[in-house]
Amino acid sequence: MENSEARQNLLRLSQERGVSLSELSRMIGRNGTYLQQFVRKGSPRKLEETDRRTLARFFSVDEADLGAPEEISSAITGGDPAASWLDIPRLELGVSAGPGAVAAGEQAIGAFRFSRKWLRELGFDPAMLSAICVIGDSMEPTLRDGDEILVDRSPHPPRDGIHVVRLDDTLLVKRVDASRPGQLTLISDNRSYQPISVDPAEAKIVGRVVWKSGRL
Numbered sequence: 241m242e243n244s245e246a247r248q249n250l251l252r253l254s255q256e257r258g259v260s261l262s263e264l265s266r267m268i269g270r271n272g273t274y275l276q277q278f279v280r281k282g283s284p285r286k287l288e289e290t291d292r293r294t295l296a297r298f299f300s301v302d303e304a305d306l307g308a309p310e311e312i313s314s315a316i317t318g319g320d321p322a323a324s325w326l327d328i329p330r331l332e333l334g335v336s337a338g339p340g341a342v343a344a345g346e347q348a349i350g351a352f353r354f355s356r357k358w359l360r361e362l363g364f365d366p367a368m369l370s371a372i373c374v375i376g377d378s379m380e381p382t383l384r385d386g387d388e389i390l391v392d393r394s395p396h397p398p399r400d401g402i403h404v405v406r407l408d409d410t411l412l413v414k415r416v417d418a419s420r421p422g423q424l425t426l427i428s429d430n431r432s433y434q435p436i437s438v439d440p441a442e443a444k445i446v447g448r449v450v451w452k453s454g455r456l
Contacts, residue, residue, distance in 0.1 A: 243286050246307030247279045253299045256365050256394055268294050300326065300366040302356060326359060327351035328390065330371040352388065352453075364450070368394045372404065374452075378428040379413055387454035389413070393447035398424075402449040407442060413449065 254261055265274040268291045277283050286307050287295070296303040330350040352371045359366055374387040382402070383389065391404050398418040405412045405426060414426035414436070424443050426436040 249305045251279050324356050325353045326356050326366050328369045378430045378433040380430045382429045387452050389449045390451035391447040392450045404446040406444040
């Protein structure tokens with residue numbers, strides 16, 4: 241990987257995680273301007289191996305994303321196929337595709353395993369992903385009762401697609417229409433359910449649904 245791409249990746253990861261380059265510099269035992277100089281001025285030209293490894297583990301990314309030569313990245317995995325996979329936590333709470341599910345807790349009760357390469361190619365930060373079970377039928381036929389969904393919690397403005405939304409202590413999975421000023425409309429794919437209009441201040445968009453699994 242070109243060093244310029246590694247610098248861009250580091251800057252993107254720090255912004256997505258909401259941690260400054262100064263904080264990251266201190267985390268790896270460097271002075272506060274170290275990584276800012278690396279990103280902005282290209283000095284040092286590349287990250288030291290121990291610094292790169294610490295940052296890769298912090299962001300849950302492959303060291304190749306931060307400039308490791310492919311032969312080094314491969315050597316670190318030791319040829320172990322498991323090193324090419326990441327476990328995404330499966331949370332005990334459910335998201336309702338029906339009247340509404342009360343969020344009882346957010347403890348991991350297992351994990352789904354995804355290809356590290358696949359997640360990287362799609363631009364996902366593994367630290368911002370969670371797997372949750374769907375409850376109810378309001379999103380049929382797109383999502384069915386018992387489907388597992390992968391939710392990307394990275395901060396982004398609402399856009400086309402399906403989102404998990406929190407209303408007070410209730411979690412819903414709906415399509416979100418934010419086109420009207422001062423109004424958020426939550427739309428079900430099952431036309432038996434009427435759209436729900438709420439004040440944007442009353443709803444928190446937890447994340448966007450980016451993958452699903454379910455029984456045939």
